[in-house]
Amino acid sequence: MTREILYLKIAKIIEEQIASGTLKTGDKLPSIRTVQKIYNVSINTVKQAFLELESKSLIESRPKSGYYVSKTFNTRLALPSISKLHLSNKEKTPEDLISKVFNTLTNKDFTQFSLGVTDKSMLPxxxxxxxxxxxxxxxxxxxxxxxxxxxxxxxxxxxxxxxxxxxxxxxxxxxxxxxxxxx
Known part of the structure; x- marks a missing residue:
């Protein structure tokens, strides 16, 4: 007989409400104390359930305001395309690779992970x-x-x-x- 963990049960219920559209993007979730009274569990159990939902980017916490359905949960990233492999008979040198990396610095289609710098559009x-x-x-x-x-x-x-x-x-x-x- 398997016993479901309480915080996962609460998280699953809220997750299903979000998936079904009952809770829409930007909707405020019931407060921690309200959920605690509804399910007759401890506040820590509710916090753990909300933390689980936050880790899945389904909800977000706003200071002194509560928890809301996240704007990012419904955002789907495009699947990466499959690139074609181009074989070349020409011998490659380390300088060729360095040149190739530096030539992409100004290209907006590339995310520059090698630089370790946040994109300007991501900065608040x-x-x-x-x-x-x-x-x-x-x-x-x-x-x-x-x-x-x-x-x-x-x-x-x-x-x-x-x-x-x-x-x-x-x-x-x-x-x-x-x-x-x-x-």
Whole structure:
């Protein structure tokens, strides 16, 4: 006799509602407490069910608002096409390969995984600009002043607070940060 795991059962029910169109893209899901009362389970069970649905990109969490049916769940990526293999008798050199890679840098049809840089269209430019303006307004000297030699006090204080997670007992004076080291 197999017993179904509760959080998977709840996740499956909600997943079926999304698949059948009962819950549409952008619809708000019932709150965690409401689902907890409906199924008479713990809040952790409901959270685990929602986490399962989030991992499948079916729902998304919005801060102080709740859970919503995700806009990305219905997005289907096109199947990749099969490329034709072109055999060449010409001997290939490493320089040919390097040249081929660099020639694709400006081609918009290629996703450049080799660069390790996010595509500009993926960046939340508006949020970044808003954050920069907020910081410039709140920092002393609009953020142009120099930090102490040990590094930013707020950063060191937060690192010290989180040091307990690795059994550390640090204070902000025990920590030195740098702005980077390339060479």
């Amino acid at each position: 430019i508006a949020k970044l600009n808003k954050g920069i303006v907020k910081v410039l307004r709140t920092l002393e000297d609009s953020g142009t002043g120099y930090e102490p030699a040990q590094g930013n006090i707020n950063l060191r204080r937060n690192v010290a607070k989180w040091s307990f997670t690795w059994d550390g007992n640090l204070t902000e004076d025990d920590i030195v940060t740098t702005s980077g080291a390339l060479n």
